[in-house]
Amino acid sequence: MREGFEAFYAEDGLLYVRHIATRALSITVNPHRPLTPDEMRRQNNLANYLDRCSEDDLIEKILLPMFRQLGFHRLTAAGHKDKALEYGKDIWMRYTLPTQHILYFGVQAKKGKLDASGVSKSATSNIAEIHNQALMMLGHEIFDPETNRRVLVDHAFIIAGGEITKQARNWIGNKPDQTKRSQIMFIDRDDILNLFITSNLPLPCKAEQSSGDIATDTDNF
Numbered sequence: 001m002r003e004g005f006e007a008f009y010a011e012d013g014l015l016y017v018r019h020i021a022t023r024a025l026s027i028t029v030n031p032h033r034p035l036t037p038d039e040m041r042r043q044n045n046l047a048n049y050l051d052r053c054s055e056d057d058l059i060e061k062i063l064l065p066m067f068r069q070l071g072f073h074r075l076t077a078a079g080h081k082d083k084a085l086e087y088g089k090d091i092w093m094r095y096t097l098p099t100q101h102i103l104y105f106g107v108q109a110k111k112g113k114l115d116a117s118g119v120s121k122s123a124t125s126n127i128a129e130i131h132n133q134a135l136m137m138l139g140h141e142i143f144d145p146e147t148n149r150r151v152l153v154d155h156a157f158i159i160a161g162g163e164i165t166k167q168a169r170n171w172i173g174n175k176p177d178q179t180k181r182s183q184i185m186f187i188d189r190d191d192i193l194n195l196f197i198t199s200n201l202p203l204p205c206k207a208e209q210s211s212g213d214i215a216t217d218t219d220n221f
Helices: 037-052 055-069 127-139 166-174 189-198 205-209
Strands: 005-009 015-019 073-077 091-096 102-110 113-115 124-126 141-144 149-152 155-160 184-187
Touching: 037 055, 037 189, 037 205, 055 073, 055 091, 055 102, 055 189, 102 127, 102 141, 113 127, 113 155, 113 166, 124 127, 127 155, 127 166, 184 189
Parallel strands: 102 155, 113 124, 155 184
Antiparallel strands: 005 015, 073 091, 091 102, 141 149
């Protein structure tokens, strides 16, 4: 309390620390920690939801809330109705470092599996197509209205609601030059499940209802 913080147990039985004046939570997400039985149930519900949700639902109901909780700002989704100004990205966002420098991120999201097969099935996407979209994303400027200037995307997230195969990771690891390679990062299905659940975000209503549960206000903590 001397430093302006207090510790408390939330309704999920976990210990949290928050700033007394602003009530902001001080959360360090460890996506690889052991999950509680309730978190494992919620993770299974989320996995079932990822199997049947659309790509827009993946972006709007899973990725946007998750990145906001992880500390990203100014999240802007391009949407899939009008792709005229998308330029390879589904989302752009920014992250402020402790030094107050700003990094900009673009996201290319696919609902299904990413592989390196020459012919992709309906539920999968070829990594070569995603690579071209990632390069387009990194080469195109975005306008940040808060700073009133045009900036380039510093890093590109390639996100899949399914598996990103080892062959696909190896292909995109060898294809770009060294500079571009360091700018591309992957988030696959397991990463989404772990990050979303350990961030203590409420599940989309359809995910909760899949097991007969109804989302309550306590889930919003």
